[in-house]
Amino acid sequence: MEYEGVLVIGEQRDNQVHPVTYELLARGRVLADKLGVKLSCVILGDGLEEYAQESIYRGADIVYVLDDPAFGRFLPGVYCDAIVELIEDVRPEAVITAATTSGRTLMPLVAARLMTGLTADCTGLDIDEKERLLLQARPAIGGNVMATIKTPTVRPQMATVRPKSARPLSPDPTRTGEVVLRACRREGASAAFERILEYVPDTTQEVSVQDAEVIVAGGKGVKSKEGFKLVEDLARELGAAVGATRDVVDLGWIGYPHQIGLSGKTVSPKLYIAIGISGTIQHLAGMQTAEMIVAVNKDKDAQIFKVADFGIVGDLFEVVPEIIAKLRRAKAQGALMRGDE
Amino acid sequence: MHIFVLMKQVPGTSNVKMDEKTGTMIRTEHENVMNPLDENALEEALKIKGSRDDVTVVGVSMGPPPAKKVLEEAVVMGADSGALLSDRGFSGSDTLATARPLARAIEVLRGGRLGADDLILCGERATDGETGQVGPMVSGLLGIPVATYVRSVCVGDGYVDVERVVEAGFERVRLSLPAVLTVVKDINQPGFPTLAGKIAARKVGIPVLTMEDLGLGADDTGLRGSPTRVVRVFRPKFARDTVLYAQDNSGTATDRLLEFLNSRELI
Numbered sequence: 117m118e119y120e121g122v123l124v125i126g127e128q129r130d131n132q133v134h135p136v137t138y139e140l141l142a143r144g145r146v147l148a149d150k151l152g153v154k155l156s157c158v159i160l161g162d163g164l165e166e167y168a169q170e171s172i173y174r175g176a177d178i179v180y181v182l183d184d185p186a187f188g189r190f191l192p193g194v195y196c197d198a199i200v201e202l203i204e205d206v207r208p209e210a211v212i213t214a215a216t217t218s219g220r221t222l223m224p225l226v227a228a229r230l231m232t233g234l235t236a237d238c239t240g241l242d243i244d245e246k247e248r249l250l251l252q253a254r255p256a257i258g259g260n261v262m263a264t265i266k267t268p269t270v271r272p273q274m275a276t277v278r279p280k281s282a283r284p285l286s287p288d289p290t291r292t293g294e295v296v297l298r299a300c301r302r303e304g305a306s307a308a309f310e311r312i313l314e315y316v317p318d319t320t321q322e323v324s325v326q327d328a329e330v331i332v333a334g335g336k337g338v339k340s341k342e343g344f345k346l347v348e349d350l351a352r353e354l355g356a357a358v359g360a361t362r363d364v365v366d367l368g369w370i371g372y373p374h375q376i377g378l379s380g381k382t383v384s385p386k387l388y389i390a391i392g393i394s395g396t397i398q399h400l401a402g403m404q405t406a407e408m409i410v411a412v413n414k415d416k417d418a419q420i421f422k423v424a425d426f427g428i429v430g431d432l433f434e435v436v437p438e439i440i441a442k443l444r445r446a447k448a449q450g451a452l453m454r455g456d457e
Numbered sequence: 458m459h460i461f462v463l464m465k466q467v468p469g470t471s472n473v474k475m476d477e478k479t480g481t482m483i484r485t486e487h488e489n490v491m492n493p494l495d496e497n498a499l500e501e502a503l504k505i506k507g508s509r510d511d512v513t514v515v516g517v518s519m520g521p522p523p524a525k526k527v528l529e530e531a532v533v534m535g536a537d538s539g540a541l542l543s544d545r546g547f548s549g550s551d552t553l554a555t556a557r558p559l560a561r562a563i564e565v566l567r568g569g570r571l572g573a574d575d576l577i578l579c580g581e582r583a584t585d586g587e588t589g590q591v592g593p594m595v596s597g598l599l600g601i602p603v604a605t606y607v608r609s610v611c612v613g614d615g616y617v618d619v620e621r622v623v624e625a626g627f628e629r630v631r632l633s634l635p636a637v638l639t640v641v642k643d644i645n646q647p648g649f650p651t652l653a654g655k656i657a658a659r660k661v662g663i664p665v666l667t668m669e670d671l672g673l674g675a676d677d678t679g680l681r682g683s684p685t686r687v688v689r690v691f692r693p694k695f696a697r698d699t700v701l702y703a704q705d706n707s708g709t710a711t712d713r714l715l716e717f718l719n720s721r722e723l724i
Contacts, residue, residue: 429702
């Protein structure tokens with residue numbers, strides 16, 4: 117049997133289907149349409165059937181539901197067994213999943229088992245329509261360039277995809293599809309070797325940059341940890357999350373969870389304000405899908421201005437305090453007009 | 458108990474050249490260092506060695522002959538030995554074609570099969586390729602469990618308990634041994650070379666294993682053994698229509714910015 121179709125492996129977190137699944141379906145839809153094939157989606161979890169319909173509304177033609185208490189939390193071997201079995205049955209030509217801690221663990225295992233190719237952290241996927249091959253684009257070489265990668269002969273072609281690098285489709289309740297409940301035959305071959313003892317949610321984590329609608333990010337142009345406070349001040353004023361470049365994180369001015377770019381997080385906020393960021397490809401790869409980009413930099417030739425919608429060329433130590441002051445003034449005036457305090 | 462530490466030699470700077478034809482990286486001899494997260498993996502292995510009396514720590518690296526340097530460094534730090542997988546046939550390997558020789562080498566170095574309580578440690582990703590795929594692939598090829606993004610390790614009798622960092626918290630996971638663990642930066646602070654290590658390094662030679670030594674053919678590794686191909690390398694264009702203002706004393710630039718954001722209901 118030929119390999120045909122595109123398969124999305126849904127992301128399950130805390131036994132709920134994570135919205136990144138719908139980003140993957142939006143990507144998968146484009147690929148499947150170009151290939152003229154069906155888009156399927158697999159959901160693993162404990163009682164997640166309710167999400168199947170939503171996945172169809174979001175672009176899937178077929179949803180495989182693998183429902184088993186063993187899938188309640190991600191376990192590499194257990195998930196790998198189930199996915200390999202599904203792939204061997206369904207024989208998709210392309211398989212994509214999210215480049216999350218689970219996706220980035222599961223897919224290499226599956227690739228090793230199936231002896232096929234895998235591309236990590238793709239930010240772009242397309243189809244070479246002449247050859248019917250999946251084109252997998254990812255930042256490479258420290259993020260200075262992009263590389264397009266193919267898996268020419270072996271099947272399936274597999275890729276993990278950066279979360280927030282695509283927008284989900286709006287749900288379309290008129291879409292129809294097929295829901296297939298699957299039992300797993302190979303029961304728990306790996307279950308004897310791995311076991312979750314405990315899951316501890318980290319409630320101290322600040323606003324996740326990936327979920328924020330507005331992000332203010334700082335680069336090396338802020339010059340020091342002290343200087344970075346300006347970025348944090350502006351973020352506070354806007355109720356925004358704080359982002360940073362790799363340089364800034366490496367220098368210890370802020371922690372790794374705030375790092376945006378190839379080696380950090382990919383974000384897609386409504387507004388991204390880049391302060392003292394030159395705009396290496398490594399960084400741009402992590403934020404170029406923002407709806408609106410504002411940049412402040414003293415170098416008028418900085419790469420960041422090429423992706424910005426609005427730029428101010430100037431000394432950030434003048435510009436940012438001025439913005440903060442004007443935002444405060446506007447807020448105070450607004451409050452006055454509304455008759456607040 | 459043997460602990461194999463997979464270590465990659467990476468460019469010390471992010472300034473790497475690329476072979477335009479094959480799209481793979483050109484590695485040069487100078488300024489290469491041990492991948493920083495592999496240093497953490499080595500440190501963790503040495504910590505385990507320090508807490509038990511039956512541990513042998515072996516560094517394993519695949520790369521051109523100069524990559525021997527990172528293995529010698531590992532011995533200086535306290536590893537018992539190292540082995541370099543080096544063969545022209547390895548060049549152009551993708552992650553799967555890299556994982557195969559590594560997995561095979563571990564078996565060969567262990568006389569055919571892994572010991573019942575062996576561990577394989579490596580960094581969660583390397584600073585050059587940043588795929589993070591080789592560690593889990595090695596586990597897949599060896600058919601043993603894996604835990605990724607590990608920030609703490611506690612070895613028990615026939616099992617290992619780890620803390621694994623995930624998106625919104627951490628998990629405590631128990632794996633049966635042998636197992637592969639890929640570690641994050643938070644796991645430890647890499648230590649310093651010891652005098653004993655420096656003396657040992659003078660005596661320990663780093664053997665080189667070739668494809669033949671590992672029983673690998675041309676279809677198992679290198680460009681031919683790689684399912685993926687880099688077909689194009691490019692500098693992306695991210696053009697937008699940019700409104701640009703120069704900051705001056707008038708305050709115009711920031712006024713326009715606020716108007717711009719207001720008109721789009723962003724503030």
